[in-house]
Amino acid sequence: MPGSFQSGILEPEIVELRALRYFVEVVRQQSFTVAAEQMFVTQPTISKMVKSLEDEIGSPLLLRDGRQMVLTDAGRIVYQRGQDVLAAHAQLQAELNDLDTLGRGQLTIGIPPMGGSLFTPAIAAFRQRYPKIELKLFEQGSRAIEAALINGELELGGVLQPVDPENIEVLPVTRQLLWLVARTGSNWDDLHEVPLAQLANEPFVFYGESLALNDVVLNACRTAGFAPTIVGRSGHWDFMAALVLAGVGIALLPAPYCRRLDPAKFTCRPVIEPEIPWEMAIGWRRNGYLSHAARAWLDVAREALPGQAGDDFMLAPGIGVAGITTPFPVPPAK
Template identity: 90%
Template sequence: MELRALRYFVEVVRQQSFTVAAEQMFVTQPTISKMVKSLEDEIGSPLLLRDGRQMVLTDAGRIVYQRGQDVLAAHAQLQAELNDLGTLGSGEVTIGIPPMGGSLFTPAIAAFRQRYPKIDLKLFEQGSRAIEAALISGELELGGVLLPVDPEMIDVLPVTRQVLWLVARHASRWDDLREVPLAVLAMEPFVFYGESLALNDVVLNACRQAGFAPTIVGRSGHWDFMAALVQAGVGIALLPAPYCRRLDATQFTCRPVVEPEIPWEMAIGWRRNGYLSHAARAWLDVARETLPGQAGSDFMHAPMPDNAEPAASQLADHTPK
């Protein structure tokens, strides 16, 4: 069984799309389709069936998908151990970087490059869910993940814990408030996170807990673009507090969301009981030295204006715009 065909098949199942899988693997869709077909021919049974827009695994497909992940993880570990026979004078390490937490890891990346200039440091830019799956499958050694994750599968080094804040245009009805209950945003149009991002599910669950389903008018995985859409009047957004601190206070109103608070907890994750190369362990050591300072300084709550009201209870009688 060809590993490449197995890898393509696993990616198609993860993404539930031949097109998206091809983009992730940097090949054409016909290549993906051909390799999956060759895998089915070799096994002698179909692995995937289409049910409307969804793909359904056959009995054989479930076995190949489950065992295939183990095979790919074992192959990745074998390759890492063989590559690790050398010293830290050379080699490579790939780090998963989520789009919403990328700036958190910049100090560690810079310090690692300075300390180990001959190690090829590669960045895998995907959402936290894709990074988590890649860690479990063994395709990645280290990556930024949004907590919580399965502690039976992934060990973590916490980086920062923040909460999401409301981001609205300046001179909005939120200006004089210190905090905003999530439920009062029920009728607002939301600029939301991409469906592939773990934060998408976190915010959706919080909205359900507050008793409503959000009206989504746009999606992005990049905080600055989300803020730009808010400034353009497309809708409101919920962003981690540190990014709100970077926004121009003359253009935006940012307030903590409560009832419930929505946590944003970032960590570095690696596969529990998995093999970590010398290069990966070195990067983790650098991260331990550099990231806590970043989390404790730049990534903090933005101060509230002196004229902010102590509570948002007065919003109860307002009709959402």
């Protein structure tokens, strides 16, 4: 018999944590399909769990208004309090796991698909220093990682700045710029820099809609006075470059990845007016609990990652804080 809404929505014997977690993710993503992808389950599974949650509470939680999902009064309460419950549960698990200090255990870290290799030195150093701690990598976009940090589902994660400063603290890792990536023989071979507005009529290989870089580039295009023509999407820089080489369109990639491309096949140029920053950091929940393992990870990261040492990670010679040059043949600035 469904529990009444008034009798206490979030009593643990009534609400299963998994159903609550799925519901929160659906609201966060505004999509059952995207939520299913983020949680690595099928859409029918999520739909069934949300329906079971509504049955348990005895009240509908979501209403569809066109393509948008609207929370009912009950849904709003469940969503708000549900985030608190999930955060409290995650913190409880972290504190219990922390009883073993650094002797053994596991630490889950959010790693975004674009920028994951930035954290390789810290992962290797941590593994060498604490071999009995298992590192579990939660591979999601920066926005999903930031939400998981705020909800207490993750202790640490790689995030694209800017983040919510009221809820997230950060350790900067690197700041770079996005560059144009095109096939050689393009209109930009003879340019030293490319104003973004000059790309208005080009087809773009874009970032996935769930990735924070998608919004960053869209906003930059709006600032330059146009809406980009998007012909494909991906969260993986190497696949985006392959699509460019196949003639599908152009792409905007962080400068460090451009050094990995063959200059005989690709033209890469800094984008200006506006410049588009790519600022990666390690984030954690402000005023949240950090386990011994998480604090140890931050200590290792401060030593191993370039943002703290003033280096330019993965950049070719000549790309540095003094100015932008490139491993690609570029005509002198006029």
